[in-house]
Amino acid sequence: xxxxxxxxxxxxxxxxxxxxRWYASKQEFSELLVEDQKIRRFVKGRKDKFGKPFYPAVSKxxxxxxxxxxxxxxxxxxxxxxxxxxxxxVEELQNELxxxxxxxxxxxxxxxxxxxxxAQLVAEDIGEQLQKRSGFRRAMKRAMEQxxxxxxxxxxxxxxxxxxxxEMARREKQISGSIPLSTLRAKIDxxxxxxxxxxxxxxxxxxxxxxxxxxxxxxxxxAKTGKAPKxxxxxxxx
Numbered sequence: 001x002x003x004x005x006x007x008x009x010x011x012x013x014x015x016x017x018x019x020x021r022w023y024a025s026k027q028e029f030s031e032l033l034v035e036d037q038k039i040r041r042f043v044k045g046r047k048d049k050f051g052k053p054f055y056p057a058v059s060k061x062x063x064x065x066x067x068x069x070x071x072x073x074x075x076x077x078x079x080x081x082x083x084x085x086x087x088x089x090v091e092e093l094q095n096e097l098x099x100x101x102x103x104x105x106x107x108x109x110x111x112x113x114x115x116x117x118x119a120q121l122v123a124e125d126i127g128e129q130l131q132k133r134s135g136f137r138r139a140m141k142r143a144m145e146q147x148x149x150x151x152x153x154x155x156x157x158x159x160x161x162x163x164x165x166x167e168m169a170r171r172e173k174q175i176s177g178s179i180p181l182s183t184l185r186a187k188i189d190x191x192x193x194x195x196x197x198x199x200x201x202x203x204x205x206x207x208x209x210x211x212x213x214x215x216x217x218x219x220x221x222x223a224k225t226g227k228a229p230k231x232x233x234x235x236x237x238x
Contacts, residue, residue, distance in 0.1 A: 070103050073109075120189075128195075140159065140174050152208050160203045
């Protein structure tokens with residue numbers, strides 16, 4: 001039996017922070033949650049007239065809310081393309097999101113230094129190659145080599161679907177280095193992408209081991225400070 005769990009969800013609240021940071025009453029909670037999902041889908045799903053992503057190389061979207069505005073933080077490996085000339089594209093995105101949500105939107109862009117170490121971007125890159133009719137084994141091998149050269153401790157890639165245009169759907173998996181999925185202290189980045197090719201959809205899963213978390217980065221409660229002091233052992237007189 002495969003007991004698989006999403007590494008991001010497994011570590012959220014313990015080692016990783018939440019991707020949406022706000023508080024709402026019971027009446028508003030579901031509405032705001034759906035709104036968060038719509039913002040993420042719009043940013044990730046918008047395509048230009050050639051079918052390419054309008055906002056490329058965005059690995060994740062974090063959302064913070066205050067009473068009067070919504071702060072949307074975009075993590076991108078290519079911030080220049082996202083900002084556009086004199087910030088035109090950011091302003092356009094801001095206006096579109098404001099129209100869709102009816103709230104004041106504040107957009108912040110964070111640059112990702114090494115895109116090869118971000119699982120979501122690696123998965124999207126493999127998907128792009130598959131859509132250009134590249135061989136799936138070659139795409140997997142190239143992605144693994146680039147990630148390991150960038151300094152990752154390990155990488156696992158799994159593809160599922162009609163690989164190579166075969167009649168039967170199947171899974172192919174390749175692993176390099178170590179991937180300790182059940183070690184909570186391990187910094188495992190997870191990414192998923194669907195490549196839409198002529199034969200059907202191909203699911204791409206990527207796990208990247210970025211090493212261990214430092215104690216400064218831990219997002220949960222500190223166990224050491226909460227630990228009760230040890231009582232001295234009772235001395236027995238003879």
